[in-house]
Every structure is written in C-alpha cells, then in structure tokens.
Amino acid sequence: MGEPSDLGARKIAVLRAVVEEYVRSGEPVGSETIAEGAGLGVSSATIRNEMAALEEMGYLTHPHTSAGRIPTDLGYRGYVNTLPAGGRLRDVQRRAITGFFAETMLDLEEVLKGTTQLLSRLTQYAGLAVPPSMSEEQLVRAEIVDLGPSIMVLVIGQHGRVEKALVDRPRDLDGQALEALERRIGDSFGGRTMAEAQARALRLAGESGPAERDLLMAVAETLRDMQRGKGGDHVLVGGVANLADEVAHWRRETVHRLIEALEHESDLHRLLRQVGSGGDVSVTIGAEHPTTGEWEAAIVAAPFRVGDTPVGTIGVVGPTAMDYLTVVASVRAVAKRLSELATELGA
Numbered sequence: 001m002g003e004p005s006d007l008g009a010r011k012i013a014v015l016r017a018v019v020e021e022y023v024r025s026g027e028p029v030g031s032e033t034i035a036e037g038a039g040l041g042v043s044s045a046t047i048r049n050e051m052a053a054l055e056e057m058g059y060l061t062h063p064h065t066s067a068g069r070i071p072t073d074l075g076y077r078g079y080v081n082t083l084p085a086g087g088r089l090r091d092v093q094r095r096a097i098t099g100f101f102a103e104t105m106l107d108l109e110e111v112l113k114g115t116t117q118l119l120s121r122l123t124q125y126a127g128l129a130v131p132p133s134m135s136e137e138q139l140v141r142a143e144i145v146d147l148g149p150s151i152m153v154l155v156i157g158q159h160g161r162v163e164k165a166l167v168d169r170p171r172d173l174d175g176q177a178l179e180a181l182e183r184r185i186g187d188s189f190g191g192r193t194m195a196e197a198q199a200r201a202l203r204l205a206g207e208s209g210p211a212e213r214d215l216l217m218a219v220a221e222t223l224r225d226m227q228r229g230k231g232g233d234h235v236l237v238g239g240v241a242n243l244a245d246e247v248a249h250w251r252r253e254t255v256h257r258l259i260e261a262l263e264h265e266s267d268l269h270r271l272l273r274q275v276g277s278g279g280d281v282s283v284t285i286g287a288e289h290p291t292t293g294e295w296e297a298a299i300v301a302a303p304f305r306v307g308d309t310p311v312g313t314i315g316v317v318g319p320t321a322m323d324y325l326t327v328v329a330s331v332r333a334v335a336k337r338l339s340e341l342a343t344e345l346g347a
Contacts, residue, residue, distance in 0.1 A: 172211040273313065275301050283328065
C-alpha cells in the first residue's frame with residue numbers, strides 16, 4: 001500500500017510496533033515494551049526519541065494519565081499504508097472461507113446474510129453487506145397470474161430474489177385480453193432491470209386500451225414500490241455482539257452509540273456505498289469520514305461484482321484500534337469468492 005512519505009524506515013517500524021501492541025493490549029505503549037518485544041535492535045532511549053518525534057508529527061498521542069502512547073487516526077493511516085498489498089490469512093481462516101462458499105446457495109440475499117456472519121467470525125468485529133439494488137437487478141422472469149378478482153404480479157430477479165404483489169383486476173379485462181397482455185409482459189420485461197421494466201410498463205400503458213392501460217399502470221406502480229421497498233437502504237449486519245467486547249478500545253458510550261447507529265440503515269448504506277465504491281479494499285479510519293469520526297470507528301469495505309460490474313458492498317466495522325492486517329485480508333478474500341459466486345448466479 002506504500003509507505004508514508006515523511007517517515008523513515010525506523011519510524012515506520014516503531015509506528016507499526018506501537019499500533020500492533022496497542023491493538024493487542026488496549027493499553028498505552030511505552031518505549032520499554034517496544035524495546036523488549038518488537039525486535040527492532042535499538043535501545044529503549046532510541047525508541048523513546050522516535051516515539052516523541054512521531055507524536056510531534058501527529059502519528060501518536062498520549063493520555064495525560066500515562067507515560068505510554070497510543071496511535072492517532074493519522075497513525076493508523078500510516079500503519080495501514082505500510083501493510084503488504086496481498087496480506088495473508090491463517091489456515092483456519094482460509095478453511096472457513098472455503099467451507100462457507102462450498103455450500104450450495106442460490107439466493108444471493110441469503111449468501112450475503114451468511115457472509116456478514118462469516119466476516120464477523122474471521123475478524124471478531126461486525127460484518128456488513130449491501131445487496132445489489134433491486135432497481136439495478138435484471139429480471140429473469142416477469143408475469144401476471146389470473147386469480148379471478150385479483151391479479152398477481154410475479155417478478156424473479158437474476159440473483160434468485162422473488163417479489164410478488166396483488167393488484168385489483170380491471171372490470172373490463174376478460175381472460176383473452178389478459179392472456180395477450182401476459183405474453184406482452186413476458187416478452188417485454190425479461191432481461192431488463194426493474195427500473196427499465198417499470199418504464200416499459202408505462203410505455204405499454206400509453207399504447208393500450210383502457211382496461212389494459214389500468215392493469216399496466218398498476219404493474220408499473222407495483223414495480224416502483226418493489227424498488228423502494230427492497231432497494232436503496234437495505235444493509236445486512238452480522239456479529240454486532242462482537243463490538244461490545246471492544247470496550248478496551250472504545251468508551252462504553254461509544255460502543256452503545258455505534259450499535260444504535262447500525263440500526264439506521266440509510267446512514268450506513270450511504271457510508272458503505274461511498275467507502276466501498278473503489279476497485280479494491282478501502283479503509284476508512286475515524287475522522288477521515290464524518291460518520292466514522294462520530295463513531296470513533298474504522299470501516300474496511302470492498303465491492304463485489306457480477307463479471308466486471310460492481311453490484312454491492314461488503315465490509316467490517318470496528319474500533320480504530322483494529323487488527324487491520326487480518327481484516328483487510330479477510331475482506332479481500334471474501335469479496336473475491338463472493339464475486340465469483342454472484343457471477344455464477346447472475347450468468
């Protein structure tokens with residue numbers, strides 16, 4: 001990921017040692033601890049001088065009640081930027097990922113629910129997932145079903161999602177006209193996105209007689225409601241209880257605030273769409289974004305794809321004092337396998 005341009009090799013080594021020790025212990029880190037445990041080959045006095053310099057540069061700070069130091073958001077960013085690009089998972093983590101994706105799953109929504117739990121087990125933080133937007137999902141089947149006084153609108157998306165709704169049958173629509181309209185819908189909607197199908201229903205309504213027009217307008221309204229109900233603000237969260245275990249790195253009220261914030265799907269969805277829209281894994285730390293700054297949290301996120309097209313986002317949220325090496329490697333590996341599965345389901 002590259003090294004901070006204003007730090008030499010020894011300062012980078014000291015910064016990495018401080019971050020990793022603080023993540024491990026939750027306690028401010030002193031120079032003696034680094035000298036004894038980090039294997040840097042320099043004296044405690046030298047390390048103390050480097051830590052003082054890192055503090056002046058904004059990478060470290062120290063609580064007033066302790067002589068030890070803790071990383072700042074800038075310090076975590078400097079650490080993350082020095083991580084190896086590939087990262088490595090432990091054998092047990094690789095087996096967990098392989099075992100999860102070896103199961104036969106045809107519904108992407110269910111896969112994503114399991115993915116949040118998988119990420120929480122791999123990292124011991126909370127796993128997150130944003131499913132593909134319903135409005136952008138292609139339809140593999142769309143039909144209307146005659147139920148006598150009512151008509152069922154049935155829609156099946158490319159990722160296995162099934163939506164249905166009942167609409168009133170227009171009074172003057174006979175069985176023959178309904179069959180003809182059903183064929184038009186089947187021929188016109190397949191392969192289109194939900195939004196495109198809605199627009200197509202409106203166009204067909206403008207070309208049809210009164211009875212057919214009333215039904216097609218009802219179909220268009222149903223498609224619109226489906227997009228609003230299942231689309232933009234849908235976020236899956238797994239392993240929230242893990243956050244309560246992080247009181248060593250968060251104030252208790254901060255943990256409670258984050259857990260409450262995770263219940264506000266629209267804010268969380270917007271954040272994940274913003275930070276997870278790049279080409280690879282993104283790391284957002286504390287004050288780098290207003291939302292994570294308010295939460296005193298970090299989010300590691302990555303898009304997953306159907307083919308080359310990003311369709312959703314997965315990620316992990318936890319304290320800024322996060323095991324970034326494990327989390328980045330886990331999110332990257334899971335996003336890769338999820339993209340392969342989503343491509344198969346969407347093929």
